[in-house]
Amino acid sequence: MTERSVIDCLVAPKSVAIIGASDNPSRIGGRPIAAMLTAGYKGRILPVNPKRDSVQGLPCYASVDDLPEVPEAALIAVPAALVPKTIEELGRKGCKAATLFSAGFAETGAEGEAAQSALVALAQSHGMRLLGPNTLGVYNVDIGYYGTFSSSLDTGYPRPGNIGIASQSGAFGAHLGALARDRGLGCSVLFTTGNEADITVAEAIRWMAESDSIDVICTYMEAVNDAPAMLAALDVARAAGKPVLALKSGRSVVGAKAAASHTASLTGDAVVADAVLSDHGAIILRDPESMMDIAYAASKKVLPTRHSLGVVTISGGAGIVICDEAERIGLPMPPMPQTAQDRLLEALPYASAENPLDCTAQALNEPDLLQLFTRAGLEEGGYGAVLCFLTYVAGSDKLSDVILKAMAPLRAAYPDRIIAFCALGAPEVMERYDEAGILIFNDPCRAVRAIDAVLRLGAAKASGPRKTLPAPAPISLPASSPDEAGAKSLLAEAGITAAPERAVQSADEAVTAAAEIGFPVVMKILSPDILHKSDIGAVKLNLQDENSVRAAHAEILAAAVTHAPKAQISGVLVARQLSGGVECLMGINRDPTFGPVAVFGLGGIFVELLNDVALQACPFGPDTAREMILSIRGAAILQGARGTEPADIDALADMLSRLSIFAAGAGDRLTSVDLNPVLAMPKGQGAYALDAVIELEPAKGGA
């Protein structure tokens, strides 16, 4: 039995045993049975309770041993103390998938945690997988399976459909399910994973990503308990073109953390998780409402490739409100081509035809105008989505027929675009539009945000699979954290220009080095015995040519001999004289969940006060590094915003990518890397790490 089919058993079992079955349909052991009987579960329900012969009209078995067959799934609704015995019995019977409703494990402290670990070990010894403990369970509307005791069913059953939910929190997952139901959204599957002693939301997400019946995946998470599985699941979903909408909570603690000013604390958990999960295609959300808005829009499976919005409105005011929101969130609203504008203005002289297209209240009298303007937006405007603000007008029974008729040929002609209405009215009327393939929103700004998310999904899908790098070769590290020179030398091996400098032993070597490094250069004596090099004239700045370098080499050695005759001289250092660059910082922090994460920011207030950094899990290529660099708010400074020359972003991106590959190759002992500052020189002149700190965990078993 493969992993996947265990989840199949959990969410779509052919038979289910309920251990601790109750005749009372409002008890934990009774609710699932009552719900399955109500919903017409297509499998076999096998109640187990030593005290009863029948439960809710079904024959009841005294023990697991007495069951007439091996159940594909088991629901365990017994007190915590009886759970181990139950697992043992189920294991012996051959059941491979158990859902543990029972609470009183890891959530209660150390003792409970130990008991929970023992449960997992016990189950594993029988090849059994566990959902929970402390879970609200699973449901699957398509087959009427309700392996859950959620009281959300008291206020109505979910509606079948291609949305699925996986939630660590039972109550919040059920809230999402009820929210979908109350909005009329079809959501066939809900997983709640509780304590995640064994099965995590990652496996649920993957199951949905591979399922034929689920197209949109919603998930609520507090922690990512199995990062590799989660990222793999996201990659599967992305490859399948299925959006994953993730409400990841617990960011407010991080808000405080992020206020700290050094790079080590910039990669607080939630921020890292946002970056990593987004990179793997998840849409990170903060509230259930936007999750439902986007799930609704995405469930129609129309993911246009163009990230642009056209607006048709009967209210100039609403058009402006929509523009404001679109600009705020970065959804482009390009103007219509001039020829199309002219044509529309001919048809309706007092219209606005640029975008938004204001066809005025006149469209109520001449619904053909609505068709004309909307068609123009789709055809000549070429917008990924056209949003029509029709308010209560679309809610009128009389007009809705006319509007539907006007829209039908457009819906047919542009199947790959979003057509959406902002409309108010009776649910029945709204449902008719929805069935005709028109997205319906009540609020224009929520419409803009949901459409934007779906257009971004479409654009991401069109851009192909996520770029990945092969796992880099392992890097051999010293036994303990190196000093600056050691750090620079390690990084230099990784191709990171930690300092554009070279030690030379002769004037000829100095000239060659300077030529290769590039003028102007600075030269200084290399000697462990001379501390105040400048004071004795053993540092020469701003050397512009070969002759100056030769002269400086002689003068520096002479000065050393004169002022420190006994000093040991190991040579002369030739270094590029750097000026005019932009100070940046780069670093690596090992995140406990996601491993090495690279951080990039500008020096000074951008990091210290504004926390303006980009994060990315390692390793990644220069293209990704470039996107990171350009994503920070202060990127304009690197692009020459303040009248300075544009910086060498290519060189920065190359360095950042190399750093990420170094970090991935360095393995678990690498705690952090801090390159601060990195000087980004003007375009074409490179980027240089002026300081480097590498922190390592001590090697096990000595150097």
Place this chain on the structure above:
Amino acid sequence: MTERSVIDCLVAPKSVAIIGASDNPSRIGGRPIAAMLTAGYKGRILPVNPKRDSVQGLPCYASVDDLPEVPEAALIAVPAALVPKTIEELGRKGCKAATLFSAGFAETGAEGEAAQSALVALAQSHGMRLLGPNTLGVYNVDIGYYGTFSSSLDTGYPRPGNIGIASQSGAFGAHLGALARDRGLGCSVLFTTGNEADITVAEAIRWMAESDSIDVICTYMEAVNDAPAMLAALDVARAAGKPVLALKSGRSVVGAKAAASHTASLTGDAVVADAVLSDHGAIILRDPESMMDIAYAASKKVLPTRHSLGVVTISGGAGIVICDEAERIGLPMPPMPQTAQDRLLEALPYASAENPLDCTAQALNEPDLLQLFTRAGLEEGGYGAVLCFLTYVAGSDKLSDVILKAMAPLRAAYPDRIIAFCALGAPEVMERYDEAGILIFNDPCRAVRAIDAVLRLGAAKASGPRKTLPAPAPISLPASSPDEAGAKSLLAEAGITAAPERAVQSADEAVTAAAEIGFPVVMKILSPDILHKSDIGAVKLNLQDENSVRAAHAEILAAAVTHAPKAQISGVLVARQLSGGVECLMGINRDPTFGPVAVFGLGGIFVELLNDVALQACPFGPDTAREMILSIRGAAILQGARGTEPADIDALADMLSRLSIFAAGAGDRLTSVDLNPVLAMPKGQGAYALDAVIELEPAKGGA
């Protein structure tokens, strides 16, 4: 007839004439009549149409002259060409308040604008006020008055209640009305002001602020057409404790403007309007949904004075989501006192009792727990609002009785606090909670935002009326823009330390000046004939004491005599040697709507890239200036965030306030003031404008 009673006539007329009355209830001239007949308008409907004897069953009059009485209000539904004649007739008849549905005026261009101005003049000649043209009209549910042709009534009539709406846009105003209706909110009054040829939303807002029946005022604006009236109306509303929720659109154009990097463009219209309207107590919103959420919450007239949130939840997950949102928007969630926590944990050991208070699903079995935890939040927590996350549980018919019973004593005992539920369920069930004084929200994050807005209103109300300064004395300005010296001298008269410097004629004077200015000082020769003062030794830096100043004075004069024997010497300048300060900028821009507006920001990237500025209409006192200064994102730098000494914020605030008073006194000829940089010295050491530019419009009638 006073102004106010004209608006009374418009919105609550005892009789209304419809000029261009139609028997067809779907025509513009027929809709208001049909609606009033349906709604049982309490006044007299007087149709005017020369072609009919009766209209919709009512006697119809051939002309205005034929009307049996002077109508308090008139609705004009005739083509644009016939409007002047109609106004003339109504004026002659003695009607004082006309609503012009007719379009085809200012919105169509210059010709229409001229026609519109002529209409206003004509009306004024009869002492008549106009609403519109191009307006959708007004309604007043309380008396069944529908002076509107809005088709929103086709999908249902509004519900009476203490919310009122004033909108420049007809269609968008009607959308807001329909939105309120569909949400079950009571909204008795809708004004739409169309082209605002005469009556503006400001007058509508003021009428509502003074009305006994309206408690919450919603407004949609694209432009503030009468700023003094608007600000006065907001002040009246604030004094009456009535929130004004303002959706001000048109900010996206400003987004582009704000990208420009000099101070003149930082005060783009929408940004200025936000600042000025907020300062007068308006809550600025971007979307209709948040307007309705806040209007709903505020309509209960419970405005707690404490800006803090307690959360009671049956889902730990939801508690975290709520915390995240509260922190994001700055709504404090302080922890419960330890004694209260201990008590709650005794009652429910696995609860969380800090805040959020997680009473777990156990609260479903023991509803007393819900009461216990909520009471603790109100009593010991002392929170301004307690939000209970109850999701579908609260929607259960069975449980709702129990929950209502548990809440009733709390609602009674804490009438000055907000108790809110996040709940899903049938509208009937939700309405029962609502009627019991519990705010109901579907989404936890929307609940947090609406509660925050109402708590802020409460805190603002508690802080008393808006601080105002008396109008400053007029300042006499030069005939044209002054040079830097002239600007500094003008500002010096206003008490603004444009530069800490003084011209002296002797060593004794220099010593006195230095002592007063404060050491260290810099001294330089004052001579129009010596350009390169440093080169000849006529500048002395970093003078620390009296002796150095005496010596420097002698040396400077000697150097001047030696190197430039023919130069005209007007004295020696003694200036404070400034270092270690923070560079800021201050300025004034004359906004076409709101007059002089002060801007404050930090120098460098904070303004240039981040547009991090605070704005305030002039004049204002040092307290307000201080709030402005501390409101910018970079304020931490002034407070010593980067390891530097805290800056002299008192001195900055004093300067900014003086600048605002100067600007207000300078009158309309002052176009702008730019003090850039202003150096904020360490605390206690002052703030100095190192450069000053004042732009004036040329004086009329010559110098």
